[in-house]
Amino acid sequence: MAKLFLVRHGQSQWNLENRFTGWQNIDITALGQLEAQKAGKALAKESIDIAFTSTLIRAQHTLQIILDEIGKPDMPIVINAALNERSYGNLEGLNKDETAVKYGVEQVHIWRRSFDVAPPGGESLKDTYDRVIPYFEHDIKPELEVGKNILIVAHGNSLRALIMYLEHLSPAQILEREIATGDPITYQWDQIIH
Incomplete structure (x- = not known):
């Protein structure tokens, strides 16, 4: 059973600085490296056949640390922008607290936490869902269906979109879901109704 x-x-430099990161290519911090090692230790006894990740260095670096930790540094890796973080558009690089002062706490909350309202020049969670799920169905799901164990290392919102799909969550339910950095989530594929 796959x-x-x-x-x-793991924690990125801009996570640490409380900045909107989105598609900016920011690497992980020393703490992020430790989180990746912890994830690797948690997955060490699992059999993983193939890994998928985004085009962004923070996800790729985390994945490489995990693969080193589990003793599979040469595992096949598929890199695709469909797994990238949600784009925050014009907010990328801005401090979240300063942005709340400038635009108002309520407006920033709507940009960050509504399902279908995008920040200026960016993507909503719905937009992210609309690129993650077709990619998952076309490229990743067939691998699971032939019995391969899959590791996806990605981002808070791209993973939130995938979890929404896998768990059949409503927009309100998924917006309440927090995803910790470096903490593996495991699904038994045969137990997911798709």
Whole structure:
């Protein structure tokens, strides 16, 4: 029975600085590296056949640390922008607290936490869902259906979109879901109704 493992990348420099990161290519911090090692230790006894990740260095670096930790540094890796973090558009690089002062706490909350309202020049969670799920169905799901164990290392919102799909959650339910950095989530593929 195939397993699907999801891991959010370790803490990035802009997570630490409380900045909107989105598609900016920011690497992980020393703490992020430790989180990736912890994820690797948690997955060490699992059999993983193939890994998928985004085009962003924080996810790729986290994945490589995990693969080193589990002793499979040469595992096949598929990199695709469909797994990238949600784009925050014009907010990328801005401090979240300063942005709340400038635009108002309520407006920033709507941009960050509504399902279908995008920040200026960016993507809503619905937009992210609309690129993640077709990619999952076309490229990842067939691997699970032939019995391969899959590791996806990606981002808070791309993983949130995938979890919404896998668990049949409503927009309100998924917006309440927090995904910790470096903490693997495991699904038994045969127990997921698709």
